[in-house]
Amino acid sequence: MALVALIWPAAAGGIPVPGMGMQTVGTVFLFSFAMTGLLVNARSQSGWRVSLACAAACFAALAVHPLLLATAGAAAQLLVLPSRQRLSAGCLRMLLFVSGCAPGGEWAACIAALTAGCAASRGRGALALAPSVEMGCSLLILIRCCLQSQVIPARQMAFVLLVGGVTLGFGRALKALSTRYASSAFASIFAASHALAVIASGLFLLASAADSPLCGQAALSAFVLDLLCVWPVAVALLHIGDLTVAGGGSDRLNRLGGLILFAPRLAALFAVVACAYLLLPPTGGFSVLWLLAETALGLLPEGYAPALPSIVLLASLGAIVALFSLAVLRLVMLVMLGGPRTPRMAGCTDITEGTIQPILVCLVVTAVTSCVPGLIARLTPRLMGFSLTSNEMSVNVLTAITLVGPDGLSSWTPIAVMLMLLVVAVIVIILRQRARVSLPKSAHIVFSDVTPSEETLWSDGLRTRSSWLPFGEPLLWPGSDAVAAILKQTVLISSASFRDARYRVFKVFALAVRGGKVAIAGIHRIEIHGLAVVLLLTALALWAVTVRP
Amino acid sequence: MISLPFFLSILLSMTQLVVVVMFAPLIAGFRVFMSARLTGVAAPPVLRRWYLIATQWCADSPDQNSDPLTPQTSIVASCATTAAMTTVLVVSLLVPMAASGLATAHLSDIFVITLLLMSAQIACQLPALGGQAETATTAFRRLISASVAIPVLFLIAVLFFSVGATTNLDVVLSGLRSGSPFGDDAPFVLAALALLVAGAASDCTVSDVGVTGTDRAILMLAADCSSLIWLTLAGDLFWPGSLALISEHQTVTGSVGALSVGFLLWIVRCCVLCVILAAGNLVAAGPVTRIRLRGAGALLLAFFAIQVLFGSRFPIMPYRGAVHEQSTFDDNTGGGPL
Structure with a gap:
C-alpha cells in the first residue's frame, strides 16, 4: 500500500478518517515507516511494541491535523521507549516532538530533529530499530515546518540546521569509530542518513531564503532520495547489526570477528548493505551527497568572505563522508573479516530463510523504488506545492537519472556509469576465469621457497627464515582501540x-x-x-x- | 553515417583503456626507481613491476586447506579484485588523458571520478583488512591515509564550479586551454598540487600477506592504474594545453598526429610528476607525519587556490566608504577643472 501510495497517490483516494489525508510528504514517510515495520519480527520479544510503534508512525505520517500528528507520533515514540534505562532523554525528546507539532513550534521541531539524531540503540531484538522510528518522526515534523517557510525565520533556522547537522554527523561518526560496542556503532552509522536529511532541510531553507527555487528543488530531491533510497538500507543495516550481535553472543566488538566463516549468508547480506551504505559511487547515498554538494555550490555567494561558510560546509560534508566510510570499514574489518576472537563466535549460527526474506524484500523494494522513472522528479515539485504540466513532466522524466535509478540528477551520468561498471565487470570476471583455467607454469624460478613480491627486495626476496611457529602465525587481531589509536595518532596531536x-x-x-x-x-x-x-x-x-x- | 570526430573519440576511449593498463606498471616502476635513486639506494629496474605482476598472474592459487583464513580471504579477494579493477577501468574511460572531447566527456564529473577512485583504493585494501594484526592495521592506516583526501575533493569542486558553473572536468579543462598557468590559471596549478598531494602521493601498495595468484596480480595492476589516473588528473590541471582537440582536425592523419603528440605529452607529464613526488617524499619524515602533512598540506593548498581565484578572477567591489568618498569628491569638483 505504501508503495502504491508513493508511486500513484491518486489511486489511494481520500482517507475517510477526519484529520488524515494522503499528502506527498506523508506518502514518502509512510514508505520509510512501512519498510521499518517490514523488518520487525512480531513474534520476538518486544516485537509487538515496535510493530505497533511503526503502525502509529504510519498514522502520524498520514495525519494532517496537528493534534492527531502529535498523538500518533508520541505514541510511536512511547512504544519504543525502553522499560527502565535512559528514559529521561527519550521522554525529553518526545516532549520536544509534541511541542514541535503545535502551530508555531518551528524552533522546537528544529531542536527535536537535532536531538533525535543523538538517539542511541534501545536494546536487543526489535528494539534495535527504535532509533529509526524516533528519527523518522522528528524529520517528519521538521520537513513540514520547512515547507511552510513563509512563517519562519528561514535563514536563522537554516544556519542552526546546517551547523547542527554537520556537528551531529561528526559526533556520530567519531562515536562509531571509537565505540567498543557493536550496537552503538551500528546506531551511530545509521545516524548518517538522519544527518544528511537534516543538512538537506537546512539547504532547502537556505535556498528558500535566497529565493532560488532550483536549488530548493535540488535540496528537497536530496531529502526525498535520502528517505526513499538510503533510509531503508540504513534500517536494514540496523537489523543486520542486531542479528550479528545475537549470533555472535556478545555486544563487544573485540569479541566478534570472522562472521564470514561461520555465518556466510548473514555476512553476505552485511557486505551488500554496507556497500550500499558507503556514500561512495555508485550508491544511492552518493546521489544524495551529489545533490547536496550541487545545492551548496549553487547557493555559493560571490566574494571569498561571504562564500567561506559554504566552502566550509562542503569540506565538512567531505569529512563526514570520509569518517562514515571509515566507520563502516572498521565494522566490516572487526565483525565480518578476520578470525574469531572468542570461542563463542565459533558457535555463531547463520540466519534462516525466514529472517533473510524481509531484508531481501526491503532491499529489492528500495532498489525498484529508486529505479521508477522520474519518481523524485514528480514527487519534489508536489512537495513544494506546485504541479507540473505534461511538457515539463516529460522533460523531467527524460533528464532526471540517478546512480541508483532515474531520479534526482540532471544528466544521464549515473545510469551510464552503472552500465559501464557492469560491462567492464563482466569483462574482468571473464578474463580472470580464463586466466585461472589456463595457467602456464612460471619458467624462471630463482628461489623455490620465496615468492617475489612488492615488499621484498628487488632481487626476488632475501628472506632467510620462514615461519617456525608450530601452529602457524598467531591470529592476533587489532582491537577497536587500535583503530581509535591510529586515528588519534593521525588526525589529532598525540600526547607525546x-x-x-x-x-x-x-x-x-x-x-x-x-x-x-x-x-x-x-x-x-x-x-x-x-x-x-x-x-x-x-x-x-x-x-x-x-x-x- | 558516423562522423570522423565521433569515431575517433570512441577509438580514443578504447586506446586510453589499453594505454592505461600497459603504462600503469611502468610509471609505478619509474616512480619506485626515482625514489630509490634520490635516496641513494640501489634502484630496481623500471620493468620490475611488470615482472611482479606477470609472476603473480602465472602463480598457482594457494592450498585451500592450509590456513583457516584462506577461503575467507579468497572470497573477499575475488570480490575486491573485480570491484577495484572495474572501477579503475571505468574511471580511465572518463578522464581526458591525451585529448579532450572524448565520447564520455559529458559523464566526467569531478565528484564521480575522484570518489570512484577512492572506492577503488578502498577495494584494493579490503583483502588485507581480513589478514592478521600487522597487515590489517597497516591496511587500515592506508585507508585513513586515502580518506583524508575526501574533503579536499569537495574544495576542488568549489574551484571548478566557481569558474565554469559546472563540475564537469571536460568543460572546465576546455575553458582553461587558452589561459596561462602563471596568470589566470594559477589557482588550478595549486589545485593540481593539492590533488597530487591528496591522491597521487597515497600509498597504493598491495600487502604481501593474504592474496596470491591472479587476484594479487589484478590488485597490483588496479593499484598502479589508480595511481596513474591521479597523476593524469593532476597533470590535466597543471597543463590543460597539452590535451589535443579532436574536432580541430578534419583529416585522419592530422587527428592521429595530434593524438600521438597528446599521448607523448601525457607520458612526459606523468614522468615529471613522478620525479616531483619522489623528491617530495624525501622531505617527509615518517609515515604518520606524511599522512598528517598530506592532509593538512592538501587542504591548505586547496583553500589557497580558492582564495587566489577569488582574488584574481572576480572583480573586487570597493567598500562602501570608498564609493561614498569618491562620489562626494566628484560632487565637489563638479567634473570641471579646479
Whole structure:
C-alpha cells in the first residue's frame, strides 16, 4: 500500500478518517515507516511494541491535523521507549516532538530533529530499530515546518540546521569509530542518513531564503532520495547489526570477528548493505551527497568572505563522508573479516530463510523504488506545492537519472556509469576465469621457497627464515582501540607531542632564568668600564644637541 | 553515417583503456626507481613491476586447506579484485588523458571520478583488512591515509564550479586551454598540487600477506592504474594545453598526429610528476607525519587556490566608504577643472 501510495497517490483516494489525508510528504514517510515495520519480527520479544510503534508512525505520517500528528507520533515514540534505562532523554525528546507539532513550534521541531539524531540503540531484538522510528518522526515534523517557510525565520533556522547537522554527523561518526560496542556503532552509522536529511532541510531553507527555487528543488530531491533510497538500507543495516550481535553472543566488538566463516549468508547480506551504505559511487547515498554538494555550490555567494561558510560546509560534508566510510570499514574489518576472537563466535549460527526474506524484500523494494522513472522528479515539485504540466513532466522524466535509478540528477551520468561498471565487470570476471583455467607454469624460478613480491627486495626476496611457529602465525587481531589509536595518532596531536612541547617550554623558561642569573652575575665585569661608557654617551648627546642646528 | 570526430573519440576511449593498463606498471616502476635513486639506494629496474605482476598472474592459487583464513580471504579477494579493477577501468574511460572531447566527456564529473577512485583504493585494501594484526592495521592506516583526501575533493569542486558553473572536468579543462598557468590559471596549478598531494602521493601498495595468484596480480595492476589516473588528473590541471582537440582536425592523419603528440605529452607529464613526488617524499619524515602533512598540506593548498581565484578572477567591489568618498569628491569638483 505504501508503495502504491508513493508511486500513484491518486489511486489511494481520500482517507475517510477526519484529520488524515494522503499528502506527498506523508506518502514518502509512510514508505520509510512501512519498510521499518517490514523488518520487525512480531513474534520476538518486544516485537509487538515496535510493530505497533511503526503502525502509529504510519498514522502520524498520514495525519494532517496537528493534534492527531502529535498523538500518533508520541505514541510511536512511547512504544519504543525502553522499560527502565535512559528514559529521561527519550521522554525529553518526545516532549520536544509534541511541542514541535503545535502551530508555531518551528524552533522546537528544529531542536527535536537535532536531538533525535543523538538517539542511541534501545536494546536487543526489535528494539534495535527504535532509533529509526524516533528519527523518522522528528524529520517528519521538521520537513513540514520547512515547507511552510513563509512563517519562519528561514535563514536563522537554516544556519542552526546546517551547523547542527554537520556537528551531529561528526559526533556520530567519531562515536562509531571509537565505540567498543557493536550496537552503538551500528546506531551511530545509521545516524548518517538522519544527518544528511537534516543538512538537506537546512539547504532547502537556505535556498528558500535566497529565493532560488532550483536549488530548493535540488535540496528537497536530496531529502526525498535520502528517505526513499538510503533510509531503508540504513534500517536494514540496523537489523543486520542486531542479528550479528545475537549470533555472535556478545555486544563487544573485540569479541566478534570472522562472521564470514561461520555465518556466510548473514555476512553476505552485511557486505551488500554496507556497500550500499558507503556514500561512495555508485550508491544511492552518493546521489544524495551529489545533490547536496550541487545545492551548496549553487547557493555559493560571490566574494571569498561571504562564500567561506559554504566552502566550509562542503569540506565538512567531505569529512563526514570520509569518517562514515571509515566507520563502516572498521565494522566490516572487526565483525565480518578476520578470525574469531572468542570461542563463542565459533558457535555463531547463520540466519534462516525466514529472517533473510524481509531484508531481501526491503532491499529489492528500495532498489525498484529508486529505479521508477522520474519518481523524485514528480514527487519534489508536489512537495513544494506546485504541479507540473505534461511538457515539463516529460522533460523531467527524460533528464532526471540517478546512480541508483532515474531520479534526482540532471544528466544521464549515473545510469551510464552503472552500465559501464557492469560491462567492464563482466569483462574482468571473464578474463580472470580464463586466466585461472589456463595457467602456464612460471619458467624462471630463482628461489623455490620465496615468492617475489612488492615488499621484498628487488632481487626476488632475501628472506632467510620462514615461519617456525608450530601452529602457524598467531591470529592476533587489532582491537577497536587500535583503530581509535591510529586515528588519534593521525588526525589529532598525540600526547607525546604535548609532552614534548611542554618540555620545550620548560626548557626555554629554565634557560631564560639561568641566562638572566648569568647576566646579573656578569655585570661587575662591565662596571669598570661603565663610567667610560656613560661619559661617552653623555658626550654624544651633548654633541648632538649643540652641534646640530 | 558516423562522423570522423565521433569515431575517433570512441577509438580514443578504447586506446586510453589499453594505454592505461600497459603504462600503469611502468610509471609505478619509474616512480619506485626515482625514489630509490634520490635516496641513494640501489634502484630496481623500471620493468620490475611488470615482472611482479606477470609472476603473480602465472602463480598457482594457494592450498585451500592450509590456513583457516584462506577461503575467507579468497572470497573477499575475488570480490575486491573485480570491484577495484572495474572501477579503475571505468574511471580511465572518463578522464581526458591525451585529448579532450572524448565520447564520455559529458559523464566526467569531478565528484564521480575522484570518489570512484577512492572506492577503488578502498577495494584494493579490503583483502588485507581480513589478514592478521600487522597487515590489517597497516591496511587500515592506508585507508585513513586515502580518506583524508575526501574533503579536499569537495574544495576542488568549489574551484571548478566557481569558474565554469559546472563540475564537469571536460568543460572546465576546455575553458582553461587558452589561459596561462602563471596568470589566470594559477589557482588550478595549486589545485593540481593539492590533488597530487591528496591522491597521487597515497600509498597504493598491495600487502604481501593474504592474496596470491591472479587476484594479487589484478590488485597490483588496479593499484598502479589508480595511481596513474591521479597523476593524469593532476597533470590535466597543471597543463590543460597539452590535451589535443579532436574536432580541430578534419583529416585522419592530422587527428592521429595530434593524438600521438597528446599521448607523448601525457607520458612526459606523468614522468615529471613522478620525479616531483619522489623528491617530495624525501622531505617527509615518517609515515604518520606524511599522512598528517598530506592532509593538512592538501587542504591548505586547496583553500589557497580558492582564495587566489577569488582574488584574481572576480572583480573586487570597493567598500562602501570608498564609493561614498569618491562620489562626494566628484560632487565637489563638479567634473570641471579646479
